[in-house]
Amino acid sequence: METILTRLDNHAARSTAKWYFPAESRSFELSTLHDQSLKLASVLQANGLKKGDRVALMMTNSSNYVIALLAIWRLNAIAVPLRPKGSRQTHYADYVQHCNEVCDFSLILFDDNVTSEVLLHPDLCQQQYADINTLMETAAHTPAFDNEVQISATDIAILQFSSGSTGAPKGVIVTHEMMMAQLQNIHYNHIGSRRGHPIESLASWMPFNHDMGLFIGVLAPVYTGSNNMLAPPAFYMRNPPRWFSLMSQRRVDMNFNTNSVLASTLKTLRRLQKQDDIDLSELHLYIGAEKVSPIIVRRCYDYLIPLGFKRENLHIGYGMAENTLGATCTKTQTINLTTFKFISPNCLEPVVVSSKNQNPNTGKNTVELVAIGAMDWRHNITIQDKAGRSLPELSLGEIAIKSPCVTPGYYRDPEKTGEKLIDGCLLTGDIGFMYNHELYFYARQDDMINHAGRNIIPDDVEMAVEELPFIRAGASALVGMDNPQTGCTDLILLAEVNERSTENELTEYQQAIQSMAYEVSDIILTRIILCQRGTIEKTSSGKKRRAVIRKRFMNNQVTLVRKHDEQRAAI
Structure with a gap:
């Protein structure tokens, strides 16, 4: 069968595609990455790596990371990209140990960003580790790997650990056949978006432990033989205008981003409007990985169109690791933003919003999606x-998917596999509906809060609250807590605020949050917890880890801005 390696070999021999790594200030031709991966494959084989071995990668996006992935697949070993580091609230070594318990790693590759807590963890210190920089130095003086290792369609290429936003991360099996099916899917989608023109230049900053980062940052440019710009997440987050400026210079035509990251960075692009050398007319921007807000769609138009971006070049996608990545994509010239009214708890009808009424939410029981x-x-x-x-x-x-991209299951977890896969059909755990041949995402089933007979969607409340000037994008989380005294579910909103706020300001914040929640969702928050920055933990793609946040709140592990006990919300 054709694999990512046969595509690599063909493009390396014929293509002049260049990969630019701005954080490293260097570029490589695809043929150079190909040649270096063959040398590294020889080193890995000499160290005993073989077909089917699981290789953990504790690294941040880099040229060495790309070379390591290609070398691992050359030996038909299994790449297991891990989160490159932990957060303030989590012990990174415990996460790595959990993944090791699932996979039984044959080798753990790391770079300069790895923390000593992993290497010193009592359950991990006996593992075989290797510094990628040391291996690359050895590879420079090693002959290229020249054996051919047979790869079959069902051989595992990747174990993509789920984000863990709703529980312990699970190892999603991605076979070589699934990988190629999804890459063909991405290729066809983009040709449709560009009216028949294939991918020419990509850019990605998303981490490889996220399926979007791995497929768009590494696999798609190898599959298509395209130019590529690749950086670690910190490179983008430190200076988003610099990233968009580089995409303009390199005439990038494909880039992926997430709703939460755009919410926190779009406003910084204002400064680019003062420059006359920014042209984003070639760029197609795809938003995915989480629920997309109508507010963010409109802001993309507001901030990007003055930079030459074309309205029809904005696309929304839906997918998950269990489908190798994407399952839907915008295939119309405009993104449909529609207001719906609930005519019963599980049935909706579209609402016609008049041009005079600019507010898409035209009353109770309505939602714009x-x-x-x-x-x-x-x-x-x-x-x-x-x-x-x-x-x-x-x-x-519940949204259910059947496709050649659907995983055969979770690695060494038949119970979870049986829950999610029925006769090859993936039960996503996401709630949505179809309208005019398009999919609408409503909520993640595990995130919905049943309160007073209503289903409350945390995303919608949080997005509204984060419009308040004292709360950063992505800095709030709504969780539900059973109250044994009332028999009801308490609605508790945690929000990160400035630790230097005065007591009067904190009181005003609570009142403003309560008013906003009531105005947007017709709910009264039971408690409002004003907490320190870093409390709202997120996955690598920006999803809020609500299950973790809720557990930490229940265990009194949330640091309040106010040092006394939680304050009852002002009503």
Whole structure:
């Protein structure tokens, strides 16, 4: 079968594609990455690595990381990209140990960013480690790997650990066949977006432990033989205007981003409007990985169109690691933002918003949602009820996917596999509906809070609250807590605020948050917890780890800005 390595070999022999690593201030031709990966494969084989061995990669995006991945696949070993580091609230070594318990790593590769807590962890210190920089120095004086290792369609290429936003990370199996099916899918989608023109230049900063980062940052440019710009997340987050300026210079036509990251960085692009050398007319920007807010879609237009960006070049996608990446994508020239009214708990109807009424939320029981695209090639998406029956258009239910990109399961976890995969159909755990042949995402099932007979969507409340001037984008989390005294669910909103705020300011913050939550979602928050920065923990793609945040709050592990006990919300 054709694999990513046969594509690499062909493009390395014929293509002049260049990969630029701005954080390293250097560029490589694809042929150079190919040649160096063959040398590294020889070193890894000499160290005993073989087909089927699991190799953990504790590294941040870099040229060495790319070379390591290609070398691992050359030996038909299994790449396991891990989060490059932990957060303030988590013990990174415990995360690595959990992944090791699942995979039983044959080798752990690390770079300069690894923390000593991993190397000294009592359950990890006996593992075989290797510094990628040392291996690359050895590889420079080693002959290229010249053996051919057979790769079959069902051989595992990647174990992509899920984000852990709703529980312990699970190792999603990605076979070589799945990988190639998804890459073909991405290729076809982009050709459709560019009216017949293939991918020519990509750019990515998302980490490789996230499927979007791995596929767009490494696999897609190898598959297509395109130019590529690759950087670690910190390079983007430190200076978003610099990233967009570089995309303009390199005439990038494909870039992926997330709703939460755009929410926190779009406003910084104002400074680029003062420059006359920024041209984003070639750029197609895809937003995915989490629920997309209509506010962010409109802001993309507001901040990017003055930089030459074309309105029709903004796309929304939906997918997950269990489908290797994407399952839907915008296939129309405009993104549909539609207001719906609930006519029953699980049925909706579109609401016509007059041009005079600029507010899309036209009353109670209405919600404005973003269409996240039509089904991708060879994908079949249905909306199912709890009994597994398909539902008609405009009916809320669980999103289910059948495609050649769907995983065969979670590595060494038959129980979770049986829960999520039924006869090859992936039950996503996401709630949505179809309308006019497009999918609409409503909420993650595990995130929904049942309160007073209503389903409360944390994303919607948080996005509204984060519009307040004293709360940063992504700095709030709504969680539900059972109250044994009342028998009801308490709504608790945690929000990071300035630790130097005065007591009067903190009181004003609580009142403003309560008012905003009531105005947008018609709810009264039971408690408002004003906490220190870093409390709202996120995954590598920016998803809030609500299960972790809720557990930490229950265990009194949240550091309040106010040093006394939680304050009752001002009502």
